Amino acid sequence: QLQLQESGPGLVKPAETLSLTCTVSDGSFSSGDCYWGWIRQLPGKGLEWIGSIYCSGRISHNPSLRSRVTISVDTSKSQFSLKLRSVTAADTAVYYCARHRSGGQFDSWGQGTLLTVSS
């Protein structure tokens, strides 16, 4: 069964760069659509799509975050990563990684990781 696991520091200082990695288990990382995404949820708020990446390297971003976001993929490690630069307290959220299908849906999700921005 497909499993995704986010990993990251938990706490980041303002103005620094947030780095998260998602590791996919079950061996199917590069098969099928091979399309993976990041979504976040601010405290008490709704879901916000951050961006998605194909194994080919093609990327799509949320326009509101594009200037600060870098998404990359490492198929040899079955991982994809998120970097968010110049973070502020407004970036404090639970960050999820998920498998992104061609119909636009996210059908498998990680458990989420809380990222707090604080000095």
Next chain:
Amino acid sequence: QSALTQPASVSGSPGQSITISCTGTSSDVGGYNFVSWYQQHPGKAPKLMIYEVINRPSGVSNRFSGSKSGNTASLTISGLQAEDEADYYCGSYTRSDTLVFGGGTKLTVL
């Protein structure tokens, strides 16, 4: 891009049916059959319930159904059960090759 519009809350009694709406524009919901719905219980990751407007993933109860008319998609839950109490989010592909979610709807089972 603007978030899709969902009612903040809906409620129903066990056994009843409820419908949650998700309104967008011709650039997202109305323009593509790429609308999905997610259920989220407190402290848990979202779970896909409906994709491509009407399709149910394997394992999702047939009490959940989706539809679309114009720029508005809908999620209907029939035979409401206590375990259905959760937050529900819609999502749609957009003309800009991006994704957008709705603001979420809190379902209360009375």
